[in-house]
Amino acid sequence: MVGNVKLKQCSIFFLGWIAYGSLYLLRKPVGIVKSDLESDLHFSKSKLGCLDTAFLLPYAVIQIFLGQLGERFGAGKTFGICMCLSGVSMVMFGQVSNYYVMLTLLFLSGSSQSLCWPNATKVVGAWFSETVRNSMFGAYGMCGFAGGLAGTSIAVYLQVHYGWRSMFFTPSIIVIGLGILVTLVYRLPMEQANLCYLTEDPSATTATKQLTDHTPQQYSFITLLKISTVKEVAFGVLCLKVVRYTMFLWLPMYLLNQLNYPKEHAGLFSMAFEVGGLIGSPLIGIILDRYFQHNSLTGVSLSIFLSAISLIFYSVTSSWGMIFNTVFMLLAGAFNCGPDSILTGSHPNKLSAMVAGTGGAAIAGVVNGFGSLGTVVQGPIIGFVSELYGFQAMFYIMIGLSLTGAYTVYTASQQLQHLQNTAAKYHTTVL
Structure with missing residues (x-):
């Protein structure tokens, strides 16, 4: 079996x-x-x-x-x-x-x-x-x-x-x-x-096991937003995705025009952020399970904060050469992209088991969908800002968004802690 x-x-x-x-x-x-x-x-x-x-x-x-x-x-x-x-x-x-x-x-x-x-x-x-x-x-x-x-x-x-x-x-x-x-x-x-x-x-308490017995109900978007941590996590994902898609779509132009990379090098080294995400995603998941088992959102907020720090170092050292560029962009990609599947996959599944009558797909849809709005708005915003104030202003925006996302997810971690304490105290699901 x-x-x-x-x-x-x-x-x-x-x-x-x-x-x-x-x-x-x-x-x-x-x-x-x-x-x-x-x-x-x-x-x-x-x-x-x-x-x-x-x-x-x-x-x-x-x-x-x-x-x-x-x-x-x-x-x-x-x-x-x-x-x-x-x-x-x-x-x-x-x-x-x-x-x-x-x-x-x-x-x-x-x-x-x-x-x-x-x-x-x-x-x-x-x-x-x-x-x-x-x-x-x-x-x-x-x-x-x-x-x-x-x-x-x-x-x-x-x-x-x-x-x-x-x-x-x-x-x-x-x-x-x-x-x-x-x-x-x-x-x-x-x-x-x-x-x-x-x-x-299998070792979970009887009260915890009862959480899976509820048949998911159909809830409106507003009702889903009222569930503890949903809107905070959704906004955190939006911040992350604005930063990520800015890197995907604008970094090659930044390397080419601002740092004077050859065209072929600009395309190659712009992949560092994505490679960082490929490495960071599994590593951050393992770290969260090992050190932040009780409240993974605390570890996620730390990861997002470190992505902001990496972007600060990248901005400061951007003229120091390809090695520094690559190292800090890899770190920024790992700390930014790593938490994505945790916030849009693991957390909605955890939350659906804690809140009676909700389904993981409904919560994940709200969180990932709201976050994906960042992919729509980033183009006009970054284009407008970089045209008026230069590419350096683009990094100020991404650093600010990363810090905002870290704070928002940390706030959600405090709410999750309260939610878990309430469920444990009354041995029941919470709405």
């Missing part, structure tokens, strides 16, 4: 890891294809910018309000079907030339992918006990960074050898195939025959 459970845990984890990571095979080509769309289809730069918004805006908004659809229709099925819908949308995107049809298809793809993360984390989180959940989500969070690197590599290869339209066909077929597999086999423990619901440890 134990061996069967271990096998199920491994299969659910790796299928979910590969499946969610594969979605980046669809996201990355949208940025790479812009030069082709400008030259072949004569799209203006403003139109190209709107393509990003067409994907990112529904991705953020829909999961805020509809993340709990997985509670009603099944998290695994919702995850798999949305993967298939996104794949179909992007297959068609690569075949058309009309700008407004492309906008519509990107909107559909963003809408579909918006429900993938909340439901993927609900399923995988249910298969692991709380004692290892941060470590598990830390490793699970690597899929986005690994998928991003793979998505860029595959897209560039297909673009060079087969043309820009091929960048969407092959990755979409991969995503559709994985989506079908997820739909068929990706299930919660309670949906598996002869397997118990594994959200808590």
Whole structure:
């Protein structure tokens, strides 16, 4: 029986890891294809910018309000079907030339992918006990960074050898195939025959075990926001994502124009932040489980604070050469990206077990969706500020946001402590 459970845990984890990571095979080509769309289809730069918004805006908004659809229709099925819908949308995107049809298809793809993360984390989180959940989500969070690197590599290869339209066909077929597999086999423990619901440890108290007996209910967005720590964590994620996407999208230009890196070096060294996230995600998960088991949000707030410190050192030493640039950007990426899967995956699962009648997908949708609004607003804000005050002002904003995010998450950690004390005192769930 134990061996069967271990096998199920491994299969659910790796299928979910590969499946969610594969979605980046669809996201990355949208940025790479812009030069082709400008030259072949004569799209203006403003139109190209709107393509990003067409994907990112529904991705953020829909999961805020509809993340709990997985509670009603099944998290695994919702995850798999949305993967298939996104794949179909992007297959068609690569075949058309009309700008407004492309906008519509990107909107559909963003809408579909918006429900993938909340439901993927609900399923995988249910298969692991709380004692290892941060470590598990830390490793699970690597899929986005690994998928991003793979998505860029595959897209560039297909673009060079087969043309820009091929960048969407092959990755979409991969995503559709994985989506079908997820739909068929990706299930919660309670949906598996002869397997118990594994959200808590076998040694947990009776009162704690009772937390998993509640059937998730449908709550409004406002009601979900009123749950302790949700709005604080959501705002912390927003701060993190503004910083992260600023690094992803503006760092190459900063290295090229401000620090006078050669073009090829600017592109190469701009990946340091993303590589830092790939390393930091599992390491921070392990550290949280080992040293911050009782309240992981305290450790997360410390990590975000250290990301601000790393950015300060990066800003101060930016003219000292590539070695200093790379070291501090790696650290900033590790401390910024590492907590992401904890805040948007591990914490919502923990919170859903503590608050009667709520589901992890609903809470994760609110937290990750609100945070993803940062990806929408960062472009205009950073562009405006850097144009008026220079690139150095961009770092002041990111340092300020990191410090704000650290404080907000620390505030949430104090609320979580109170929530846990209340539950322990009265041996019951709390609303």
